[in-house]
Amino acid sequence: MTSEELPSGNRWASTGPLDTQYAVGDVWVVVARGEVDLNNLPPLTEALTQAAETHATVVLDASGITFADSTFLNLLLRIHQATDLRIAAPGPQLERLLDLTGADGVLDLRPSLDEATTR
DSSP: OOOEEOTTSSOEEOSTTEEEEEEETTEEEEEEEEEESTTTOHHHHHHHHHHHHHOSEEEEEEEEEEEEOHHHHHHHHHHHHHSEEEEESOOHHHHHHHHHHTGGGTSEEESSHHHHHOO
8 A cells, every 4th residue: 555645744545445544633534535445445444444433433434435335334344332422424235235234224324425424
């Protein structure tokens, strides 16, 4: 995984399903996009794990996720146990996965990034 600091300071860019990371006040936002599965999960796992270790609240902007599998669901449940994880704007495929598995009753889903970054 390669990351670079962008001119905005607290913002990081990357490749794969991990898009960017940045702070909104005390909340750390991790943006994911595209397909998230066993083959490309490690950069996102690393980002969310590090965020959970250093921030009381972590928001995953899931609006750009087009596909997610059970390995991603497992990651979300593990991070949920380590921090206040909020899932912002999950798309239809991710909502279906969370609904079918009952994880939507466990995870904190928010309809928008704005709602997820505010109390």
